[in-house]
Amino acid sequence: MTTTVEPIARVARALSKLPGIGPKSAQRLAYHLLNSPDADIQELAESLVVLKSSVVVCSECFNVTDTDPCSICSDPHRDRASLCVVERPSDIAPIERTGRFHGVYHVLHGSLSPAKGVGPDDIKLRELTPRLRSGEVTELILATNPTVEGEATAMYIRQIVAPMGVSVTKLARGLPYGADLEYADDITLGQAIELRQGF
Amino acid sequence: MSAPRDYQIEGIVLRHAAVGERDKIVTLLTPDRGKVSAVAKSARRPGSSLGPCLETLSHGRYHCISRRSTDLIVQAESLDSFPALMADLWRTSCGLYVAEVIDASTVEGAPGHAVFALVLAVLREIDRAGCDDTVLRYFELRLLEALGFCPSLRKCVHCGDLLQPVENGLSTSLGGVVCSECLSQCPDARLLSVDALKVLRFWLGCDLATARRVKASEALSIELDEQLYRFVVHVLQRELRSRSWLARLRTEMLLTSNP
Numbered sequence: 001m002t003t004t005v006e007p008i009a010r011v012a013r014a015l016s017k018l019p020g021i022g023p024k025s026a027q028r029l030a031y032h033l034l035n036s037p038d039a040d041i042q043e044l045a046e047s048l049v050v051l052k053s054s055v056v057v058c059s060e061c062f063n064v065t066d067t068d069p070c071s072i073c074s075d076p077h078r079d080r081a082s083l084c085v086v087e088r089p090s091d092i093a094p095i096e097r098t099g100r101f102h103g104v105y106h107v108l109h110g111s112l113s114p115a116k117g118v119g120p121d122d123i124k125l126r127e128l129t130p131r132l133r134s135g136e137v138t139e140l141i142l143a144t145n146p147t148v149e150g151e152a153t154a155m156y157i158r159q160i161v162a163p164m165g166v167s168v169t170k171l172a173r174g175l176p177y178g179a180d181l182e183y184a185d186d187i188t189l190g191q192a193i194e195l196r197q198g199f
Numbered sequence: 200m201s202a203p204r205d206y207q208i209e210g211i212v213l214r215h216a217a218v219g220e221r222d223k224i225v226t227l228l229t230p231d232r233g234k235v236s237a238v239a240k241s242a243r244r245p246g247s248s249l250g251p252c253l254e255t256l257s258h259g260r261y262h263c264i265s266r267r268s269t270d271l272i273v274q275a276e277s278l279d280s281f282p283a284l285m286a287d288l289w290r291t292s293c294g295l296y297v298a299e300v301i302d303a304s305t306v307e308g309a310p311g312h313a314v315f316a317l318v319l320a321v322l323r324e325i326d327r328a329g330c331d332d333t334v335l336r337y338f339e340l341r342l343l344e345a346l347g348f349c350p351s352l353r354k355c356v357h358c359g360d361l362l363q364p365v366e367n368g369l370s371t372s373l374g375g376v377v378c379s380e381c382l383s384q385c386p387d388a389r390l391l392s393v394d395a396l397k398v399l400r401f402w403l404g405c406d407l408a409t410a411r412r413v414k415a416s417e418a419l420s421i422e423l424d425e426q427l428y429r430f431v432v433h434v435l436q437r438e439l440r441s442r443s444w445l446a447r448l449r450t451e452m453l454l455t456s457n458p
Contacts, residue, residue, distance in 0.1 A: 020218075020219045020220070112444075114292060114295050114296070114299070114440060114441035114444035114445075115214065115295055115298065115299040115302070115440055115441050116440065117440040119443075119444055119447065120447075147254055147255075148254050148255040148256060148285065148291060148295070149255075151285060151291065152288060152291050152292065152295075155287070155288035155291070156288055159288065159451070159452075160451075176245050176246035178246075179246050183248050184248075185248055185250075185251040185252060185277060186277050186280065187251040187277060187280045187282075188251055190280075190282070
């Protein structure tokens with residue numbers, strides 16, 4: 001016999017569809033929402049409704065945005081000669097936080113994953129070529145994740161970009177700031193030694 | 200006495216997936232326990248000492264803790280990172296094909312020393328000397344052997360007669376070669392040339408480095424590829440997704456190198 005009333009069970013069912021939320025957590029969250037002030041609930045409900053209807057994909061860089069083109073692509077102060085390729089829209093924020101990159105982006109919305117059946121046609125890879133052919137871009141920065149799939153994607157892009165004469169660079173690999181050398185793994189440390197620079 | 204809660208295993212990472220905010224669930228191929236799934240906490244955090252040892256195709260030693268749910272990886276030590284394999288798109292793709300085939304053909308909890316040794320030998324060879332058709336076909340044949348599905352190559356699987364050096368057939372449903380006399384009675388059998396049969400027999404009796412000395416013509420390579428892949432698909436009961444990627448990559452690489 002179910003003891004949870006239907007409106008709470010309905011919210012719990014909806015929440016449990018979210019990644020990382022199991023049935024128990026969903027039920028806890030549903031009860032938490034029940035006890036929250038009406039204004040908070042109203043705000044949450046409205047923001048969820050607006051989320052899907054107002055967010056679009058930028059037609060230039062394929063970042064998620066509320067205006068097309070996005071604020072980065074429409075900024076006249078951005079350097080359009082530098083194009084940074086990232087896997088997901090959420091990868092842009094950490095790069096922007098560094099304050100060191102002033103170019104524009106291209107979001108792939110995924111990475112090549114042969115075992116999962118994700119090929120070049122399943123991500124925004126074909127859309128990269130016309131941007132490079134325009135002649136505006138002089139440097140392509142590959143900022144894919146340092147994983148096997150991310151590296152494969154970067155190597156594939158390098159291969160298709162090679163005939164276009166655009167300079168291709170990749171984010172450096174090395175030791176994270178504040179790390180203890182003693183605990184560094186041999187892959188990262190090996191790359192740090194290999195890619196060491198003048199000081 | 201209860202089994203110890205923590206244990207150490209040697210393994211090769213076949214795949215991984217993100218769990219929660221920063222965790223990973225990893226599927227390892229191990230010699231003693233077959234496939235093992237385990238969670239690695241905070242492995243996706245930059246600077247995590249676990250992260251680099253838990254990438255697909257990493258070979259390492261893993262310190263795990265048994266739990267009622269999925270086991271936990273608490274420490275990892277890299278044994279092989281295959282740097283040359285990881286630095287080349289074709290080699291990486293071949294390595295991912297090997298991982299997909301193994302993932303599809305092994306189960307959790309079933310020891311597989313021969314399979315583990317084969318995968319390690321193949322990855323080391325790809326890392327050392329690159330990957331060609333011979334490496335992948337040798338891998339497929341020896342994997343079928345290690346799993347107990349090796350095609351019978353000496354006697355006709357239909358009548359039992361010794362095979363003659365003529366064009367015979369290979370039947371996936373009967374599990375081996377059928378002689379030219381029985382060929383018409385085995386509808387799923389496909390013609391197998393004398394050279395292909397010789398190569399398959401040779402590969403079953405040698406190591407990978409020796410197997411690579413075989414210089415197969417393009418036609419023979421295609422024949423071996425099709426025959427072995429038919430066998431693999433028959434055993435696994437599914438197509439392999441990485442295969443179409445390898446085919447595409449090969450075509451694009453040929454186009455790039457011969458504009």
